[in-house]
Amino acid sequence: MADDLILLNLWSSPFGMRVRIALAEKGLDYELIEEDLSNKSPLLLKMNPVRKQIPVLIHKGRPICESLIIVQYIDEVWRHKSPLLPSDPYARAKSRFWADYVDKNIYAIGKLVWGATGEIQEAAKKELIEWFKVLEGEVGDKPYFGGDSFGIVDVALIPFYSWFYAVETCGNFSIVAECPKLVSWAKRCMERESVSKSLPDQYKMYCFLLELKTKFQAQ
Amino acid sequence: MAEVKVIGSSASLFCLRVEWALKFKGVEYEYLEEDLRNKSPMLLKYNPVYKKIPVLLHHDKSIPESLVILDYVEETWKDNPLMPEDPYEKATARFWAKFADEKCIFGAWGACRAEGEEKEKAIESAIESFKFLEKQIEGKKFFSGEQIGYLDLVLGWIPIYLNVMEEVGDMKLVGAERFPLLHEWSQNFIETPLIKECSPARDKLVNYFTASLSYLRSLETKKQ
Numbered sequence: 001m002a003d004d005l006i007l008l009n010l011w012s013s014p015f016g017m018r019v020r021i022a023l024a025e026k027g028l029d030y031e032l033i034e035e036d037l038s039n040k041s042p043l044l045l046k047m048n049p050v051r052k053q054i055p056v057l058i059h060k061g062r063p064i065c066e067s068l069i070i071v072q073y074i075d076e077v078w079r080h081k082s083p084l085l086p087s088d089p090y091a092r093a094k095s096r097f098w099a100d101y102v103d104k105n106i107y108a109i110g111k112l113v114w115g116a117t118g119e120i121q122e123a124a125k126k127e128l129i130e131w132f133k134v135l136e137g138e139v140g141d142k143p144y145f146g147g148d149s150f151g152i153v154d155v156a157l158i159p160f161y162s163w164f165y166a167v168e169t170c171g172n173f174s175i176v177a178e179c180p181k182l183v184s185w186a187k188r189c190m191e192r193e194s195v196s197k198s199l200p201d202q203y204k205m206y207c208f209l210l211e212l213k214t215k216f217q218a219q
Numbered sequence: 220m221a222e223v224k225v226i227g228s229s230a231s232l233f234c235l236r237v238e239w240a241l242k243f244k245g246v247e248y249e250y251l252e253e254d255l256r257n258k259s260p261m262l263l264k265y266n267p268v269y270k271k272i273p274v275l276l277h278h279d280k281s282i283p284e285s286l287v288i289l290d291y292v293e294e295t296w297k298d299n300p301l302m303p304e305d306p307y308e309k310a311t312a313r314f315w316a317k318f319a320d321e322k323c324i325f326g327a328w329g330a331c332r333a334e335g336e337e338k339e340k341a342i343e344s345a346i347e348s349f350k351f352l353e354k355q356i357e358g359k360k361f362f363s364g365e366q367i368g369y370l371d372l373v374l375g376w377i378p379i380y381l382n383v384m385e386e387v388g389d390m391k392l393v394g395a396e397r398f399p400l401l402h403e404w405s406q407n408f409i410e411t412p413l414i415k416e417c418s419p420a421r422d423k424l425v426n427y428f429t430a431s432l433s434y435l436r437s438l439e440t441k442k443q
Contacts, residue, residue: 065314
């Protein structure tokens with residue numbers, strides 16, 4: 001492999017999608033290994049013994065874990081093409097802040113919207129809409145969160161677009177009605193090949209998440 | 220008017236790491252103490268999203284979130300670099316910083332707050348997290364190597380706050396016998412002059428954590 005890269009991944013993971021988008025933005029070749037999380041490979045356990053999670057990027061035999069840390073690593077090593085962070089320290093700080101915001105808030109709450117029922121689901125829905133509105137306020141009318149250039153905040157958030165059909169259907173609400181600018185931003189990102197090739201179809205994701213939901217409820 | 224200000228709380232370990240970073244870089248700053256029970260318009264203006272400390276103010280720019288601030292400080296003031304230059308080592312330091320913040324700080328605080336059977340489980344889980352740190356310091360004086368660096372500042376709460384949490388939470392997590400390497404690193408770390416200079420007094424922290432714990436427990440009682 002020209003760039004000596006392996007990605008341990010799961011097709012449905014928004015965190016894995018982030019890394020795939022970053023690698024594609026940089027035009028990098030890599031070997032994609034799909035993990036079965038119910039039967040983790042010896043390679044995954046060796047490369048991420050602490051968290052035993054995907055994604056893991058293995059570069060020249062050395063593992064890098066945690067999706068946003070991987071994205072920053074990719075950006076630093078292959079700095080010359082499609083930078084994902086601006087060069088000004090304050091602009092970088094703002095990007096890191098918003099990427100971290102997405103990391104801290106969207107996954108856990110989104111999961112409750114498609115995964116839970118009743119009061120818990122309702123409360124999660126309200127919170128998710130709130131978080132989305134904050135993000136919508138931040139992107140505004142700009143093409144991307146960082147302005148004209150696609151960057152780490154977009155990479156952090158856009159994978160959750162693959163959840164939109166699932167959260168809307170399970171939560172019984174319309175994201176475009178609540179946050180039209182956020183949806184415009186998402187569609188703009190989807191026009192990039194790096195994104196459209198890294199995100200699964202929303203309906204496929206919905207079916208998969210429903211299966212997971214049924215499994216959790218049965219347990 | 221000071222070029223750099225830190226809006227913080229003197230009991231906060233997240234603020235402390237920011238102050239340490241600024242001191243290591245030789246950056247002068249003005250410290251503004253925030254009353255967290257009565258948040259100032261200034262805090263609400265400069266951190267409208269989370270309304271939390273620390274916030275770094277640099278001229279008219281505001282940066283919240285301690286790890287984001289550390290990156291900003293590193294990239295703005297280039298003397299005395301705290302981060303490794305090599306991207307892989309940098310990624311490794313970031314990984315451990317995130318792990319420690321998520322698993323060790325909240326693990327320890329969770330164990331401190333928990334009671335009964337839950338407490339036992341929380342203590343066990345927290346100890347497992349600290350074991351990873353013990354392994355990481357093996358063969359090194361500091362997490363960053365021969366000298367204090369980014370990861371030491373991020374983990375620097377351990378020698379100062381952990382023992383307080385243990386006392387207030389009536390538990391034992393990290394002792395010299397169980398974690399000799401972490402203990403040795405802790406001694407080396409707190410003996411460093413710059414660190415000693417701005418570490419909070421122990422009794423102040425004991426009071427703060429005792430009060431926080433009572434407050435949280437009273438909220439839980441009210442809910443029942």
